[in-house]
Amino acid sequence: MIMSEKCKQHVDSCRFCWMCHHICPIGNATGQERNTARARALGISLVNREAIELEEIMDNIYECCTCGACVHDCITGWDPVMFTKETRLQAALEGKTPDYINALIDNCLETGNAYGKTEICPTLVEAVKAHADKKDTLLLLGVDAKFMACKQALKAIQVLEKAGVDFSVLENEAPSGAQLDFLIGAANETKEQMTACAKVLDNYNTVVVYDPNDAKAIKQLYKEYGIETKANIVTFTAFVAGLLRDGKLEAKNSGKAVVFQDPYQLSRDLEETEEAREIIMSYAVLGEMLLNRAETVWAGNILMAQYMPEVIKLVAERRIFNATSIGADTIVTACVGEYVSLNNVEQDKVKIISIEDLILG
Ligand code: SF4
Ligand code: SF4
Incomplete structure (x- = not known):
């Protein structure tokens, strides 16, 4: 496998x-050593030394959600997300990605979303139509919310x-490229999708990005890949917190006790932790999970549930257990993937709601 010197070094x-062993949401869910950053590095190292074939580690390479908890905790400053993503890219270039991943990649290329969906629900069609006129501000919903x-x-x-x-709101939103980036890293196809999206966003002064996955891609990865956007890109949470500050949303605190599930894309990648709290504290009484803000534990998503649903369910169950362990009975989410993942767990101890649920009452 051809790997950059930087990645090889990492x-x-x-x-x-x-030291990063205990914080991997996937490793903790499966209880398997193979799911940790450490084991993944060992596997890649064996491929680099030609001791095993790349194909032998590819399932393992796709068992990482790229949440960056290990990167955050690595005391020596190494970046397992970087070498995992580069391995995905190399596997794609060498035609060694597993078939179940190829299907998702093909969907991304053909339909713009990994699920291969082309239709959105009729109620959403109507709501989108009501915002078809061109305004200065665009709300970018993202593929998870639109299709799933x-x-x-x-x-x-x-x-x-x-x-x-x-x-x-655009009827045919350009995909941000976040899903392709997850599946094949910084491939030309990913950058082309991102460039096309950036061009669309340039038509607006402000783009409010609903899904933290897209926000991370547009605000962080585009810069990394040299893709420019002229629009002012704002996360949904930051935008809504601003609306509250400006008195455009009137909040009534219900006194209800809740905890917040920080999406890692906001808290670790974009270092945005307080805006969601500002919103939640306007409507409810906020308690904290033991691991919060940059220490957050990922609670699952829709994309990985396509090929490892049982593990993603275990991941969500563990996060629910974290909440019940501190006596919480309501978790507020700010990421549609985590909202869906947590709600997929059959249980009656904790209510899973989104920030929008709090606002809309
Ligand atoms: S990025 Fe997240 S899922 Fe992947 S190895 Fe690190 S902690 Fe585990
Ligand atoms: S060096 Fe860093 S990435 Fe490797 S096992 Fe230790 S903490 Fe994890």
Whole structure:
């Protein structure tokens, strides 16, 4: 496998020290050593030394959600997400990605979303039509909300409507490239999708990005890949917190005790932790999970549930257990993937709601 010197250095410099061992949401869910960053580095190192074939580690390479908890905790500063993503890219270039991943990649290229969906629910069609006129502000819903969690997309629209924001929603949104980036890293196809999206976003002064996955891609990865956007890109949470500050949304605190599930894309990648809290504290009484803000534990998503549903369910169950362990009975989410993942767990101890649910009452 051809791997950049930088990545090789990160793989080889991993001390296999176990300091990031206990914080991997996937490793903790499966209880398997193979799912840790340390084991993944070992596998890649064996491929680099031609001791095993790349194909032998590819399932393992796709068992990482790229949440960056290990990167955050690595005391020596090594970046397992970087070498995992580069391995995905190399496997794609060498035609060695597993078939179940190839199907998702093909869907991304053909339909713009990994699920291969082409239709959105009728209620969302109507809501989008009502915002078809070109305004200065665009609400970017993202593929998860549009195709897999239509009600959440509707709620995002309703929140901005409630605040009297004049905004557009596109019937045919350009995919941000976040899903392709997850599947094949910085491939040409990923960058082409990102460039096309950036061009669309340039037509607006402000783009409110609903899904933290897209926000991370547009605000962080585009820069990394040299893709420019002229628009002011704002996360949904930061935008809504601003609406509250400006008095455009009137909040009534219900006194209800809740905890917040920080999406890692906001808290670790974009270092945005307080805006969601500002919103939640306007409507409820906020308690904290033991691991919060940059220490957050990922609670699952829709994309990985396509090929490892049982593990993603275990991941969500563990996060629910974290909440019940501190006596919480309501978790507030700010990421549609985590909302869906947590709600997929059959249980009656904790209510899973989104920030929009709090606002809309
Ligand atoms: S990025 Fe997240 S899922 Fe992947 S190895 Fe690190 S902690 Fe585990
Ligand atoms: S990634 Fe860092 S913390 Fe984890 S095993 Fe390697 S050196 Fe240790």
